[in-house]
Amino acid sequence: MIHSKKAIGFFCSFAFLAFLSFYFSARGILPFTDFALLEWQMKLAGQFIFYLPYLHQTQDPSFLFFPLPDLFFQLTNGKAYSTFPNFYPFLFSPILKIWGTAGITIAQLVLFSGAIYIFHQIKKDFTATFLLLFGSSLPIYIFLIHETVLIFFLEILVLFLFSRNRFFLSGILSALIVWIRPEMCMVIVLVPFCFTNYSNILKFGISLFLGISVFALGNLYTTDSIFPLRMVKNSNFQFRTDNTIYLTKIWIEQVPIFLLSCFILIRSCVSRKISYPMILIILATLVTIVLAPNTGGHNTPRYLYGFIPLYILIMRKDIEVNPLLSFRWMFLLSFLSLYTIWNLNGQIKELIKISKYQANTLNEIRKLDDSVLIFNNSDFSFVVLPLLQENKDLLLLRKDYDPQILVGLLQNENTKSFTFLELPPSPYTLPNHFSLPNCNKNCTFSKTETILLPNALLPITQTQYLRK
Known part of the structure; x- marks a missing residue:
């Protein structure tokens, strides 16, 4: 004893x-x-x-392109509230x-x-x-x-x-x-x-x-x-x-x-x-x-x-x-x-190992010149959430997304270019070209080459779209 x-x-x-x-x-x-x-x-x-602020709340009142996975927020009176109290x-x-x-x-x-x-x-x-x-x-x-x-x-x-x-x-x-x-x-x-x-x-x-x-x-x-x-x-x-x-x-x-x-x-x-x-x-x-x-x-x-x-x-x-x-x-x-x-x-x-992957991904995405970043995977956009606090505009493609609303968001912010980031397998894609309505000059976003995100530890591809 x-x-x-x-x-x-x-x-x-x-x-x-x-x-x-x-x-x-x-x-x-x-x-x-x-x-x-x-x-x-x-x-x-x-x-x-x-509540969770959203830059495009007026143009996208249904939060169709809000960067969080649907499981983690709820819309109430036009605002997004986290499911974490x-x-x-x-x-x-x-x-x-x-x-x-x-x-x-x-x-x-x-x-x-x-x-x-x-x-x-x-x-x-x-x-x-x-x-x-x-x-x-x-x-x-x-x-x-x-x-x-x-x-x-x-x-x-x-x-x-x-x-x-x-x-x-x-x-x-x-x-x-x-x-x-x-x-x-x-x-x-x-x-x-x-x-x-x-x-x-x-x-x-x-x-x-x-x-x-x-x-x-x-x-x-x-x-x-x-x-x-x-x-x-x-x-x-x-x-x-x-x-x-x-x-x-x-x-x-x-x-x-x-x-x-x-x-x-x-x-x-x-x-x-x-x-x-x-x-x-x-x-x-x-x-x-x-x-x-x-x-x-x-x-x-x-x-x-x-x-x-x-x-x-x-x-x-x-x-x-x-x-x-x-x-x-x-x-x-x-x-x-x-x-x-x-x-x-x-x-x-x-x-620590997972965090290393996340930190590496964030650091490489920070180096991108474009402030508007579009993601095709909710888990991926969830990872880069800290970039919202660094003046990056994150948008998430969802199933059956409306291209017209997306074009309206880009046009409203007078976006000159944006980067589309994909984590294979890619559930949703963007067309090679799409036009801006009611536009007099540089009215088309065109896809440039697709390359791997440099130095990333995951097979992430980046595609820049330029307004011409």
């Missing part, structure tokens, strides 16, 4: 050194895709702008403005550390606390511009308030979490099953309902829908076997707490002391995997991270806190910590 204080010193020191190493490694990760979108939202929120961008916008991305990393590290400390106060169970610290790949988001760590902190706060019988506050916070991340609804419903006191579930449910009602009415006023935009954009459910298999695979690989919980459940069944809450949460996890609209990206099971604290609380619910840590648990926690650190290190290397 080892005293818990010695274990605290060992594991906390190990975590500090590991996260310090990751901090310096992750500095090479530049914001891309939805990280870049959230960074853009932060900069806009710092100016109290809570502005709560996280607004909260972190001052930090980004003053201290940059390094400040965001430090702030998220503080939030994560605070969540671990608050979780420990629920039961003061050192084993449960260490399981939360090292039991998943969630800490990767400390080093990324994303709302995952903030949601994790709020969830732990909900669990702490519920354990202290502060049901009204925990219900309101739960409603906020569901509004930001609708996939967390399954997690919130299971919160009462993590504790032995079921007498005030009704109070929690009523406050949750009131909170959701208030947010729904606010959403209706601002976006004409009672549902969060993220839910609206993912309302067309389609079961995909590859999606389910992939999510299951990375969930098992990156969250060893799940396998540990399954083992404990099997052991309880053998001893005829079945943990029904554990069965319930495993079923809820599987349902969430099946219903997930996509993988979530980033090579992480981020849709499922909310279940992790619940697994640990249910696993340790009927166990008395012991100031001594058995050698068996010490070995298990040591193994989990080493495995998780190894896994996080691999993920950071992968993100």
Whole structure:
């Protein structure tokens, strides 16, 4: 047996050194895709702008050529709103403005550390606390511009308030979490099953309902829908076997707490002391995997991270806190910590590699003389999103796009030339020539030669169109 204080010193020191190493490694990760979108939202929120500006809003009121993929924005009253709620961008916008991305990393590290400390106060169970610290790949988001760590902190706060019988506050916070991340609804419903006191579930449910009602009415006023935009954009459910298999695979690989919980459940069944809450949460996890609209990206099971604290609380619910840590648990926690650190290190290397490709692409596109850039692939245009903040005019071709509207946009801006960027396979193309209506001079855009984008790490082609 080892005293818990010695274990605290060992594991906390190990975590500090590991996260310090990751901090310096992750500095090479530049914001891309939805990280870049959230960074853009932060900069806009710092100016109290809570929609996504579009240069051609008047000429293209349907946002047919808006450079974001359709999944990430919703039109409301003639403006585009991101499906990422502005709560996280607004909260972190001052930090980004003053201290940059390094400040965001430090702030998220503080939030994560605070969540671990608050979780420990629920039961003061050192084993449960260490399981939360090292039991998943969630800490990767400390080093990324994303709302995952903030949601994790709020969830732990909900669990702490519920354990202290502060049901009204925990219900309101739960409603906020569901509004930001609708996939967390399954997690919130299971919160009462993590504790032995079921007498005030009704109070929690009523406050949750009131909170959701208030947010729904606010959403209706601002976006004409009672549902969060993220839910609206993912309302067309389609079961995909590859999606389910992939999510299951990375969930098992990156969250060893799940396998540990399954083992404990099997052991309880053998001893005829079945943990029904554990069965319930495993079923809820599987349902969430099946219903997930996509993988979530980033090579992480981020849709499922909310279940992790619940697994640990249910696993340790009927166990008395012991100031001594058995050698068996010490070995298990040591193994989990080493495995998780190894896994996080691999993920950071992968993100750095992806970021390198993105940064290289951005740098080469920055060198193009034309300010108007047209893309044929939504994923490609999503990558170059940071160029919107560098006076580049980005346009995206969509299926069945209207050439007349495109010509009108180019004519309105008195464009002399533009570059068409393609990432094979090309779903949409531009004609070799197209004419400008109501024009007296230089009324045709003509295609010049198509070449590969120089020094790009991807097979990107560029074609310049000149006005003649």
